[in-house]
Amino acid sequence: GQLVESGGGMVQAGGSLRLSCAASGYNLDNYYIGCFRQAPGKEREIVTCISKSEDSAYSADSVKGRFTISSNTANNTVTLHMSSLNPADPCVYVCNAARLIFIYWGQGTQVTVSS
Secondary structure, eight states: OEEEEEEOEEEETTOOEEEEEEEESSOGGGSEEEEEEEOTTSOOEEEEEEETTTTEEEEOTTTTTTEEEEEETTTTEEEEEEOSOOTTOOEEEEEEEEETTEEEEOOOEEEEEEO
16 A cells, blocks of 8 residues: 655745645555654654544644544545644654554655745
């Protein structure tokens, strides 16, 4: 199985970006899908996660009200909608899908916010 990310990029402060994670070889609806980010010199932190099977979602306090995660069963993808991006948000974002002993990581994508 694979987890491939697309999206991200550069945006001006206050702008929006979208990051998508597409799975192949397994059904994302049966997995916990998390979006993490890591800034240079800092530890990886979880931003948001979703479980379609449990109908639950979580967002870190730092992104609540600004980031939204959603799943698309037909496309077997999860999308992270990021709005009101600010200088604290730029870093590498990476998706993760986990279920029991199965864990998949995306390749990571850079998000840059210009002032």
